[in-house]
Amino acid sequence: MSTVKNPPEPGRRMVSPNFITEIIDADLEAGRYAGVVTRFPPEPNGYAHLGHAIASYINFGIAHDYGGRCCLRFDDTNPETEKQEYVDSIIEDMRWLGWQWGETSYASNYFEELYRMALSLIERGLAYVDSVSPEEMARLRGSVDKPGTPSPYRERSVQENLELFARMRAGEFPNGAHVLRAKIDLASPNMKLRDPVLYRIVHAEHYRTGSRWCIYPSYDFAQATTDALDGVTHSLCSLEFVDNRAVYDWLMEHLWEGIRDQQRAERPQQDQQRAGRPYQYEFGRRSLEYTVVSKRKLRKLVAGGYVRGWDDPRMPTLAGQRRRGVTPEAIRAFASQVGISRTNRTVDIGLLEHAIRDDLNRRAPRVMAVTRPLKVVLTNLPDGHEETLHLAYWPHDVVQESPDGLVALPDGRRVRPEEATRAVPFTRELYIERDDFAPQPPPGFKRLTPGGTVRLRGAGIVRCDGYQTDDAGEVVELSCTLLGEGASAKGVIHWVSASRALRAEFRLYDRLFSVPHPEAEAKEHEEEEAEGGAVPLQEERDFLSFLNPKSLEVTHGYVEPSVAADPADTRYQFERMGYFWRDPVDSRPEALVFNRIVTLKDAWGKESERQTPKAERPKAPKAEHPHDAPDPTRTSARPFTAEQQERLERLKAQGVGEAEALVLAREPRLEAYLSEAARHGKIGPLASWVVNDLGSAIREEQVRVAPAQLAALLRLLEEGSINTRIAKDVLAEAQQGGEDPVAIVERKGLRQLSDAGALEPVVERVLAANPDKVAAYRAGKTGLMGFFVGQVMRETQGQANPQLLQELLSRKLAVNDES
Structure with missing residues (x-):
């Protein structure tokens, strides 16, 4: 079965070639694996967000490109924060994105197997029960400059460790009384290898296993072992787990053989196809401007009432994006453009908005809606005048790009372009946008003004002869004349019939935060205020200080009546206003509610230009229509010129x-x-x-x-x-x-030590000082390579050339004792 619903054309890759695909190509060419198996392992402690979309795209996309499979597995080893609600929402989100998989996997399915693996480590003297406090454990681990100190419980006997671990499982001890730790290397320069925790006590109800367990595996222990049990070949994760890879390798070195033998016995046919153990590879993490994706911060937004729930359309959650009206195709296109690299980077939110606009440009029929209505009376038309105009759904560029020469109607049927029209009533009284009239126009204003003319989209040119105001001086009505064919106008505006249009609420969503990096900005302001002694002790500044007060603006207006007959999930381009669709929760036929999915252009770029000194502003290219003038500053969200x-x-x-x-x-x-x-x-x-x-x-x-x-x-x-x-x-x-x-x-003096003649004596000293580990390595414990690398790096203060060091160590360790 394909990993992707509606996959790209045969022969077209979803994931562009990169350093990970090079590794996979080499593995397949060398025959290490018969096929590729990846996994996407979210923790069910919150709703999936755009970061998860990128990670899932990488894993499902690579599996698709190599004809393999991707496993959806829930890393549910923290009972205090995980819920079935989150599992259900993530599954819904992954299916919405178009991913397909077999049976859903759970780390909790394997609790018994993981417990047995932990017992095997204890029996071989590779794990022990530690009873120091968390604070003492952190102190004993040492620092990057100081090796760790053994816990007083590190040399407990195997029998005592087995008994204590069994009593931990039986629930005899409170939280924090004991943990199970791997016995690795307290002097390792990699802090993760300094006897990491494998199990801890947590007395809490688990959403799947109830109260059957009160000890739970750590992230490191669960990831490596469940990857092996699920048959994963390439375990892909973000760069913050690069140091955890050493623990992953250590666990596989000591547990893989047993897992492989058990699987061969249980599923002999299947396991004949599997060649080797899984390996972990890291790619750079992607963060996004103008939002946060930390689940803790997202929970704070929801719990504090700053948004209206996990599916609030301003949220970066996939539930929020779906409710906003973003399509899965747009999210997948965005993830594809972000790509894979070895370094972390922040992605311009304009890249996401461009992907959304590019998707909707060919998907959303054009109709008209007025979000802030101002009445217009065409005084030269008789009372009750009404005629029906037939206006095209699609502009010429979409028609020209159609691969089959046809275009879609809102109900999905494809027809000839001349048939893709809707009936729009034109009456004596209309509504236009309030901003499209200016009693005292600023320089360059090309819409409607007293005595001025403007073209009504598809209906003709009108002249404003006068206007009325209320007691507060607000313009409430325009008196206009519909002119003949010989008239001219520079601007074009949209409109709806005052008597036939449908009332609607418009939710104008915008970016949730007012700065690109709210977390970094909060930290920077804290530091600045601390230097000036201005930070109140009771309230530290945090990311909430940068919430955009205009992230949601609600208006009430009118939309042309043609939309009443369209499917509820139709996306529209409301001409000159942006892309919209009906809110799937609150909208009803008798009370329409439209969410703005994205603006037509990057309004934030325009704001940036307004704040740029006049002499520094680049000139905007001349546009065909004034209201379509391009934004010269922030081009990242526009279609390419x-x-x-x-x-x-x-x-x-x-x-x-x-x-x-x-x-x-x-x-x-x-x-x-x-x-x-x-x-x-x-x-x-x-x-x-x-x-x-x-x-x-x-x-x-x-x-x-x-x-x-x-x-x-x-x-x-x-x-x-x-x-x-x-x-x-x-x-x-x-x-x-x-x-x-x-x-x-x-x-x-930061140059790496790349002289083999200078580095070789250091390597020899390290090997001579550790004869037991040299013997163990030559006996097959190749995971000790990391130990030797760390010791040499310590000797050279981190300046040894890693590639040269690996070559020297491999050569020296390959020499047998007799030579």
Whole structure:
């Protein structure tokens, strides 16, 4: 069975080639696996959000591309926060996205097997019950500069550990009294390997197993073991778990053989197809501007009443996006454009909005609605005048792009373009948008003014002869004349019949936060206020300080009557207003409620331009219609111009990744910086650093690292003189202080030790100091490679070239004792 409902055309990949697919290609070519099995393992402690959509796209997409399968497994090992409600919602969200899988898996299905695996570790002296407090355990673990100290309980006998662990399961001890820890290496430079916790006591009702268990496996223990039990080959996770990989490998080194033998006995036919154990691989995490995705913060928004529930259309949850009217196809297109890389990055929310607009442009028929009505009386038409106009649903560009020459009606039927029309009543009294009339127009205003003319979409040109106001001076009615064919007007506005239009409520949703990075902004403001002594002790500033007060505006107006006969899930483009659909919860035929899915253009970009000094503003290109004038500042949410499309294709042809190319094609400043840097280095690697590490500084014209300096720094990285961590730290320091990054490397002596002659004696000293571990490695415990790497890194203060170090260690450890 395919992992995807309505998959792309045969031969077309869902996930662009990347470093993970290169690993999979090599594994399949070497015969390590007969097929590819991935997994998507959410914890059911909240609703799925856009971050989950990206991660699920990667896992289900890769499984699709290789003809494999993806397992949906719930990592339900924390009974205090997990609910069936969240399981049901995540399953609904995954099906809505179009993913298909077999039987849903749960970590809780395997509790008994995991318990037996823990017993086997205890029996082999590889795990022990520890009884120190959490605070004492943290202290005994040491620090990055100081090795850990053994717990006084680390050398308990196997029998005592087995008895205590059995009593833990029986519920004899309170929460926190004991934990089960792996016995690995308290001196490891990787803190995760300093005897990680495998089981802890939690007296809480589990949503599936009830009170049958009061001990629960840790994340590290559950992930590796359930991956193996589910037959996963490639376990993909985000970059924050890179250090956990060592624990994953240690567990597989000691448990895989038993799991494999058990599976062969239980399912011999199936397991003949499985070749090897699973391995973990990490990709860079993606965060999104103008929102938060931390489940704790999302729960705070819901519990505090800042939003109307998990499915509030302003929320980044998939339930919220679905209620807003976003389609699964748009979410999948967005996830595809985000792509996979080795580094974390923040995604411009314009990329999501562009994907939504691009999807709706070909999906949403055009109709008219007035959200803030102002009455217009056509005084030269008789009372009761009414005629029916037949207006097209689709503009010429959509018709021209149709692959079969047909276009859709709201009910889904495809017809010839000339048949795709709706009946629109035109009457003596109309409504127009209040903002489309100005008694005292500002310069450049090209809509309706006293004595001025404007074209009513599809109906003709009118002239405003006068207007009436109420006691407060508010304009309440316009008196106009419908002019003949010889009239002219510069502007075009939309309208509806005052007597025939349907009343409706319009919910104008916008971005939930007023700043791109609300969490970072909150921290920055806290630090600034703390320096000035202005932070109240009782109330620290947090992300809620940056909620957008205009994230929801509710208006009442009218929509043309043709929508009454359309399916309830029809998406529309309300001309000049944005994309809308009926709220699936609150809208009723007699009381219509429309949610704005997304604006037609990036209004936030326009606000940015208004705040730019006049002399610095770029000129907007001349538009065919004044109300369609493009936004010159924030282009990330607009369809590509011909020039941008050409730039995009050129960048991709030069080797720039698709996600970076999409940003660069729309941002001339970033592209100009990259072009200059590419004169001194390779454009592909440079593009990622320009977009992800220097993008904000370049946009704000505050970059202090010259293009040639960035290229020189990346040359050091490419030749192995420094590693990625050093490069990022140095770049940040250079941007802050203005010093040449290469000079910082030299001044601080940060070059990696890449001389085999200098590194070899260090390797030999480490091996000579650990003969027992050398013997164990040569006996088959290859997971000890991480220990040796860590010891050498400690000796060299982290400056050993990792690739050279691996080669030297592999060569030295391969030599038998006799030689």
